[in-house]
Amino acid sequence: MFEFLSLPFMQRALVGGELVAVIAGIVSPILLFRKMSFMSVGISHGAFAGIALGILLGISPMWTAIVFAMALGLFIGFVSKTGKLSEDATIGTFFAFSMALGIFLIDISKGYHPDIMGYLFGDLLAISLSDVYFSMIILFITLTWYFFRGRAVVYSTFDEDFSRIVGIPVDIDYYIFMAVASLVTVVAVRFVGVILASSIMIAPAAASKMLSKQFSNVILLSILFGMAAVLGGIAFSFYTNIPSGPSVVFFVTAIFMVALGIKWSKNFARS
Amino acid sequence: MSKGFLFINSVTVRYDHLVAIYKVSIKLALGKFHVIMGPNGGGKTTLIKAIAGLIPYEGQIKIDGLNMKKYLKKYSIGYLAQRGAQFQSFPLTVLQVVEMGRYRFRESKAVRKEHAMQYLDEVKMSSLASHPIGDLSGGQQQRVLIARALATESKLIIMDEPLTGMDPRSQSRFYEMIEHIKEKHSLTIIMSSHDIGFTTAYAENVFCINKRLVPHDEAAKLLKEPEIKKLYGPNIHLVEHHHLSSEEEEDV
Ligand SMILES: Nc1ncnc2c1ncn2[C@@H]1O[C@H](COP(=O)(O)OP(=O)(O)OP(=O)(O)O)[C@@H](O)[C@H]1O
Ligand SMILES: [Mg+2]
Secondary structure (H helix, E strand, O other): OOHHHHOHHHHHHHHHHHHHHHHHHHHHHHHHHOOOOHHHHHHHHHHHHHHHHHHHHOOOHHHHHHHHHHHHHHHHHHHHHHOOOOHHHHHHHHHHHHHHHHHHHHHHOOOOOOOHHHHHHOOHHHOOHHHHHHHHHHHHHHHHHHHHHHHHHHHHHHOHHHHHHOOOOHHHHHHHHHHHHHHHHHHHHHHHOOOOHHHHHHHHHHHHHHHOOOHHHHHHHHHHHHHHHHHHHHHHHHHHOOOHHHHHHHHHHHHHHHHHHHHHHHHHHHO | OOOOEEEEEEEEEEEOOEEEEEEEEEEEEOOOEEEEEOOOOOOHHHHHHHHOOOOOOEEEEEEOOEEHHHHHHHOOOEEEOOOOOOOOOOOOEHHHHHHHHHOOOOOOHHHHHHHHHHHHHHOOOHHHOOOEHHHOOHHHHHHHHHHHHHHOOOOEEEEOOOOOOOOHHHHHHHHHHHHHHHHHHOOEEEEEEOOOOOHHHHOOEEEEOOOOOOOHHHHHHHOOHHHHHHHHOOOEEOOOEOOOOHHHHHHO
16 A cells, blocks of 8 residues: 555655654644644745745745745734734734735736645645755754753743743743744645645644643654654545645544544543 | 842832832841732732842842842742643643753753752652642642742742632641741742731731822821731831822823
């Protein structure tokens, strides 16, 4: 059943997809515990405006997407930290704006753009080698960040005031985390598309949260769940000929539902 | 002149246009157990957060002659926030929570763990070290937070209404534990509370943050110090609390 692995484009899709699962798995539990999961929705749509700008200017959409996503991520972070407005209100306002801007930019750029659907819904099977290298770089950045700042960020997620008192630069950490989360979301967008990126950024972490009470295990599980969903999703898409993005999302959601079932049955057994 | 004291000098805190505390001045002797009393909204939390450097304020706070803000850049203090429901489902163990207090120390994982265990032992919680913090009762969580405060090795511990929700027996046990750790580590303890209870039996100094809306002279008329002493025992002191002029009241 694994003969699809002998095809080079499938190998790239798989390696790239698994890298995304690892990267998203590290960052997304922190987003979740900060009640900022919705942020990935905002950033991925911000990336769409960036992609559209890249198409308009004729430069690689990945770079413009990074710039747009990071700018939006930091802006959302700044407004919600200083504006006494919750993140979801800011995100709700700006992700619609980003989509509108993206559609507008694509509309004014000349020519036909068959790859728009690919950007919106992802096309794992169109992954190039440079996309794989790109996600390796982001993985390296994410791991470096986690190694140096992970403990402090978990602390400030848990108890911000006490973290300040023990000398953690809470605000600086917050913005660095926003930047990393934005980068990670852009990679997810590249692989599963603007609309579906938030799925891989939210569901594996949410499933893990229900199954573990140890932060390191939550991260580990969310990585494993993401990886399993990517493997399942790619294989399923290969044999059924459905697009790979939705296929991965189906698997992620299935894992989430199973975790929910386990959690419920545990609660049920206890009562 | 402020050696040996936590010296709060004319501290004012505003939230936007609301003046929460106004020109509060008080000298608190180090090495003693101080209790801040006051009604809801009286400004206890505000004063505590100002001392802990968590909110901006006008005026000065000094500890043992040192500017508190500078002090806080170098050292931690033991701080217990007014309790909310924040620890319900966070995936950290009791031990990991206490380890937070060791953040400033450069030590190996093993040594950090050893220290944390030792402080958990002091509050008699080491048997629950590997439990998720969210699985503990409110009173148990409180003790873990005290262990975390001790783990900072700070000589100053500030607690914002730690007695909320405790029955009288737990309260007196809590006070006994506080007295014990205070003596053992020669700590200064500042705690807020809004009910008198048996606070005055344990505290070495009790002071009130008056409601800012009660004019100072009226408050003084209502509550003469000797009468308060009769009511609550000899350890209580009224703190002069400047009344807002009518002009400032309009801002409020
Ligand atoms: N973040 C804030 N923004 C605006 N106003 C605030 C804020 N925090 C406190 N206040 C106001 O400042 C005043 C003092 O509040 P504070 O929390 O210090 O009182 P407290 O004595 O701790 O009360 P409690 O016993 O209810 O804990 C209140 O009028 C309150 O409404
Ligand atoms: Mg309070």
